[in-house]
Amino acid sequence: MTATDVQSQLAGAPAPADAHYKLPDVAGYPDVPFEEKARLFEEITNDLRFSDYLYGCYECGICVAVCPSARFYDFSPRRIAQAAAREDVELIYQQMQEDIWECSQCFSCLRCPRGNNPGGIITIMREVAVNNGLASAKEALAGYSRIIYKIMSTGTQVSPDMLQPDAFPDWGPETGDVSANLDLWRRALPPETMHTTTTGWAVADSTLIELYLIWLHTGALDMISDVDASLHAILTELMEERLEDEGIEI
Amino acid sequence: MTLTAGPDGRSSIPIESLKRKKDHFERGEDRRSLEDPRAELLELEDKGELVVQKIDHEALTLPTKYGRPKRIQKAHLWHHKSCGQCGHIPGYSTSIFWVMRQLGYDYHDPRDQTSCTAWNYYASATSNSAAQAAVAVRNFAAARETGYFPLIHCGTSYGHYKEVREELIRHPELRAEVRRIMGKLGKELVLPEEIVHYSEWFHAMRGEIAAKQVRDFTGIKVTVHPACHYYKLVEGDAIYDPDIYGGQRTAVVTGLAQALGADVRTYSTWFDCCGFGFRHILVQRDFTRSFATLRKIEVMKEEADPDVVLTHDTGCVTTLDKSQFAAKAHDRNVGLAVMSEAQFAALAMGAHPYKVCQLHWHSADYRPLLEKMGIDWEKAWAEFQADLKRLENGEKRYLDWDDVDN
Ligand code: SF4
Ligand code: SF4
Numbered sequence: 001m002t003a004t005d006v007q008s009q010l011a012g013a014p015a016p017a018d019a020h021y022k023l024p025d026v027a028g029y030p031d032v033p034f035e036e037k038a039r040l041f042e043e044i045t046n047d048l049r050f051s052d053y054l055y056g057c058y059e060c061g062i063c064v065a066v067c068p069s070a071r072f073y074d075f076s077p078r079r080i081a082q083a084a085a086r087e088d089v090e091l092i093y094q095q096m097q098e099d100i101w102e103c104s105q106c107f108s109c110l111r112c113p114r115g116n117n118p119g120g121i122i123t124i125m126r127e128v129a130v131n132n133g134l135a136s137a138k139e140a141l142a143g144y145s146r147i148i149y150k151i152m153s154t155g156t157q158v159s160p161d162m163l164q165p166d167a168f169p170d171w172g173p174e175t176g177d178v179s180a181n182l183d184l185w186r187r188a189l190p191p192e193t194m195h196t197t198t199t200g201w202a203v204a205d206s207t208l209i210e211l212y213l214i215w216l217h218t219g220a221l222d223m224i225s226d227v228d229a230s231l232h233a234i235l236t237e238l239m240e241e242r243l244e245d246e247g248i249e250i
Numbered sequence: 251m252t253l254t255a256g257p258d259g260r261s262s263i264p265i266e267s268l269k270r271k272k273d274h275f276e277r278g279e280d281r282r283s284l285e286d287p288r289a290e291l292l293e294l295e296d297k298g299e300l301v302v303q304k305i306d307h308e309a310l311t312l313p314t315k316y317g318r319p320k321r322i323q324k325a326h327l328w329h330h331k332s333c334g335q336c337g338h339i340p341g342y343s344t345s346i347f348w349v350m351r352q353l354g355y356d357y358h359d360p361r362d363q364t365s366c367t368a369w370n371y372y373a374s375a376t377s378n379s380a381a382q383a384a385v386a387v388r389n390f391a392a393a394r395e396t397g398y399f400p401l402i403h404c405g406t407s408y409g410h411y412k413e414v415r416e417e418l419i420r421h422p423e424l425r426a427e428v429r430r431i432m433g434k435l436g437k438e439l440v441l442p443e444e445i446v447h448y449s450e451w452f453h454a455m456r457g458e459i460a461a462k463q464v465r466d467f468t469g470i471k472v473t474v475h476p477a478c479h480y481y482k483l484v485e486g487d488a489i490y491d492p493d494i495y496g497g498q499r500t501a502v503v504t505g506l507a508q509a510l511g512a513d514v515r516t517y518s519t520w521f522d523c524c525g526f527g528f529r530h531i532l533v534q535r536d537f538t539r540s541f542a543t544l545r546k547i548e549v550m551k552e553e554a555d556p557d558v559v560l561t562h563d564t565g566c567v568t569t570l571d572k573s574q575f576a577a578k579a580h581d582r583n584v585g586l587a588v589m590s591e592a593q594f595a596a597l598a599m600g601a602h603p604y605k606v607c608q609l610h611w612h613s614a615d616y617r618p619l620l621e622k623m624g625i626d627w628e629k630a631w632a633e634f635q636a637d638l639k640r641l642e643n644g645e646k647r648y649l650d651w652d653d654v655d656n
Contacts, residue, residue, distance in 0.1 A: 126375030172575030220381035
């Protein structure tokens with residue numbers, strides 16, 4: 001579906017009266033107006049990558065056969081590709097609320113014989129879910145905010161000091177050993193950039209400033225304002241203060 | 251839109267509608283048609299749209315999946331580090347550096363580098379294509395400023411950067427946006443002539459590595475987990491070799507292990523991912539543990555009985571290594587050493603298992619493997635402890651390369 005198609009639907013052009021669309025009583029979320037669901041769908045199809053990711057669907061199920069998440073959850077990349085190809089606005093909304101966060105983003109489904117990228121469609125659907133503060137995004141990101149804080153503010157996502165035994169009790173006693181000896185073991189690493197404990201490696205200050213400018217100028221930082229308002233406020237203040245210190249105005 | 255049900259009150263097969271829907275799809279170039287992204291980059295450079303960092307030192311040529319030759323620069327490399335490796339598996343990065351030093355090739359380990367941020371992106375989607383492209387291009391521009399050519403440590407960074415390159419090639423509006431942002435940073439839109447993963451460098455150099463082998467790996471049984479983001483994302487760039495698996499699977503890791511004389515064994519779930527899941531490993535680990543155990547470790551053990559599983563990505567090493575502890579409590583058939591092929595190659599070349607390979611950061615028991623390699627791990631641990639004492643008593647603040655090479 002092109003953006004124009006969605007727009008013409010929204011503008012009141014005759015809607016296709018097809019029974020293969022899921023009805024709201026089947027797809028759920030009847031309290032959310034169709035127009036709102038269509039607006040979100042339009043946001044998905046407007047992403048510049050969408051046309052590279054979907055060419056229609058044979059419904060062959062090859063993507064399901066290779067999908068790790070389909071083995072352990074009630075989840076199917078075929079259903080997602082199919083719903084997107086049929087422009088089933090109701091079903092896509094249901095999937096944004098119930099399915100997309102199960103995906104492992106492994107991209108095994110690129111085996112699709114049609115040349116689709118179901119995992120990529122899911123990436124876009126997730127972005128739209130975050131951008132619009134959908135309940136599923138809030139739930140998926142609950143407990144995740146310190147990671148977002150880390151990556152956006154320090155430029156490395158995984159830091160040695162995250163290895164705490166209470167955070168990773170299932171990783172065995174070695175996690176406790178790392179945590180207990182962290183400073184010493186980091187100083188024993190021969191690469192000079194890796195003596196850090198709060199970041200993966202030592203990132204230069206000037207590099208961080210450039211990263212902040214990227215988050216601010218691309219709107220990436222503002223994407224989290226609906227899903228996690230307090231994290232958004234903390235990061236905005238931190239970045240703006242830092243840039244102000246450097247004499248940079250946004 | 252009015253939605254109506256079919257005659258049965260629920261559904262009917264809407265043939266006409268489906269036909270109409272198909273009219274919307276224009277079959278454009280699919281991803282495989284980008285046979286030579288390098289040529290497309292050079293064309294865009296000619297038009298003044300971007301800057302391509304060229305390979306300017308001796309390079310080896312390797313075959314890719316659909317036959318395009320890919321050149322791998324041997325020396326003068328800019329190490330794009332991995333946050334997961336540096337943070338949680340530091341022997342992984344250290345081994346990459348160590349092997350390069352042993353072979354006598356110069357490199358640059360930059361502070362002017364951020365994470366690709368793709369782990370977070372695939373986990374939380376709290377970013378967008380312009381931001382992801384800008385992060386990638388900022389790192390590439392930083393590499394070009396030093397004159398060193400980028401070498402990517404992480405499989406996900408490598409896969410994601412290839413995605414970014416495709417998006418930039420296809421979409422002029424994205425190029426314009428990234429140029430606008432780079433302008434604010436005082437940088438240009440820079441991409442390297444080839445996006446190269448460290449495992450490709452190790453594969454290319456396997457002859458030189460094997461020539462410096464000091465430990466005999468005959469009889470070491472190996473299974474290989476190929477990393478999804480290495481060979482599934484933009485698959486045309488991955489290295490395939492007709493002599494390895496008949497060209498039906500990526501050649502990296504396996505080619506090196508074979509060159510070192512190890513006994514590489516196959517297993518039926520080789521195509522499965524490890525179970526990392528990006529968000530799952532952090533906040534939904536029941537899935538990760540189950541998948542890693544049931545679909546990978548147990549299958550490998552039942553079908554191939556390996557001494558070690560080798561892989562070439564941050565997330566895969568972490569997942570396969572860390573997921574075994576809890577499974578052991580459930581009496582599952584686990585207990586298999588996990589490491590990167592970089593650590594394996596370093597061990598073959600005589601690296602210290604703790605000072606270089608940093609195996610004390612790993613969870614699955616690697617000691618039986620070291621014994622089979624003829625390494626006295628108790629003695630090695632005592633040596634490492636003696637070095638730590640020197641740090642504790644203030645004799646030195648940090649261990650450096652001289653300490654590990656002696
Ligand atoms: S593999 Fe492709 S064509 Fe087949 S069901 Fe999945 S998305 Fe559709
Ligand atoms: S990317 Fe998602 S949908 Fe595709 S195979 Fe992996 S888990 Fe399944």
